[in-house]
Amino acid sequence: MSKTTNAVDGAGTVDHDTQEDHGDTSGDVNVDDANSENGDDSDYDYSTLSDNDVGLLQHASHHYQGRYLAETLTATLESVELDKSLALEAQISGQLNSKNQELVSKKLQLIERLETLQQQYKKYFKPTNDNSLSVVNQIRNDLKLLEQRVHELKHGKSSMKRFWKE
Known part of the structure; x- marks a missing residue:
């Protein structure tokens, strides 16, 4: 394969591959044009182009439109997937x-x-x-003293001695 380059009024180039075996013009077509990015094709003088060159430019234009459409759709679909994942991430982050x-x-x-x-x-x-006793220990001691007093009042002092001895 050999590569040929045709000049288009100094505004851009058309590159195409030729197969030496059959003489076919097939393969990738690249048009480098600063004005085509802006959509301004009015500066070109197409009268100097051959029919083959005009056909190649039209083919390249359709090729780039198709590729642009495919890339746009792909980017949109990827952005939808990204939006879904970002929404899920935000939801999980909020829950956390x-x-x-x-x-x-x-x-x-x-x-x-x-x-x-x-x-x-x-x-x-x-x-x-x-004093060395805690509040709880003081309460325990007070309860013991109260129990002794209640027992004394019920049974008298003599039974108290017997009660504690038993």
């Missing part, structure tokens, strides 16, 4: 953020409860500085 906020809230509640329990433990179960 919601669960994360719930966990943070629960963690703060647990920390608050733990601090309350620690304060209550220090207040009621640890020995105080002025």
